[in-house]
Amino acid sequence: MSVSSPTTSFSLYHYRACPFCAYTRSAMKHIDIAVEERDIARNPAYRAELIKGGGRAQVPCLRIESNGKVRWLYESQDIVHYLQRHAAQTADHEQTL
Ligand SMILES: N[C@@H](CCC(=O)N[C@@H](CS)C(=O)NCC(=O)O)C(=O)O
Numbered sequence: 708m709s710v711s712s713p714t715t716s717f718s719l720y721h722y723r724a725c726p727f728c729a730y731t732r733s734a735m736k737h738i739d740i741a742v743e744e745r746d747i748a749r750n751p752a753y754r755a756e757l758i759k760g761g762g763r764a765q766v767p768c769l770r771i772e773s774n775g776k777v778r779w780l781y782e783s784q785d786i787v788h789y790l791q792r793h794a795a796q797t798a799d800h801e802q803t804l
Contacts, residue, residue, distance in 0.1 A: 715773040715793070717741070719786075720757045721766045722748035727783040731767040734787040738794050742769070 719735070719742050721728035735742050747754035747766060754764060761768050761779035769780040769789065780786055 715771065716743070717772075717790070718743040718745050718770040720745050720747055720753060720761070720768040720770065722746050724748070725766050728767045731769075731783045731786050735790060738787075738790050740790050740794050742790070 717740070719728075719731065721732065721744060723729075723746065732744070745753040745756075747757055747764070757766070757768055757779075758764050760770065760777065761781065763781075765781055767781075767783050767786055769786045771778045771780060771789075780789055
């Protein structure tokens with residue numbers, strides 16, 4: 708029997724001077740999870756993507772792509788809690804393999 712796990716990729720829309728982004732980036736390092744960082748202050752294309760996809764220019768915002776579906780998650784605490792849960796579930800999944 709083969710086991711397939713869903714593939715999920717993450718991008719964090721942020722900018723350096725934002726304290727909520729700094730909190731989120733620091734938690735990401737602690738969780739040790741791979742998240743692409745997209746700085747909206749340095750790259751106007753990322754800012755445009757965020758507004759188009761998420762609906763507003765607020766940072767931090769986590770873009771979650773899973774099995775072809777995209778979700779945009781705002782609020783630093785919600786992002787950190789989501790990534791913590793995801794990391795724990797992934798660790799559980801790997802232990803059962
Ligand atoms: N409660 C939010 C606050 C985020 C926030 O205020 N971000 C500021 C930058 S530090 C921002 O994006 N302001 C622009 C806006 O809200 O449109 C969180 O914890 O993520």
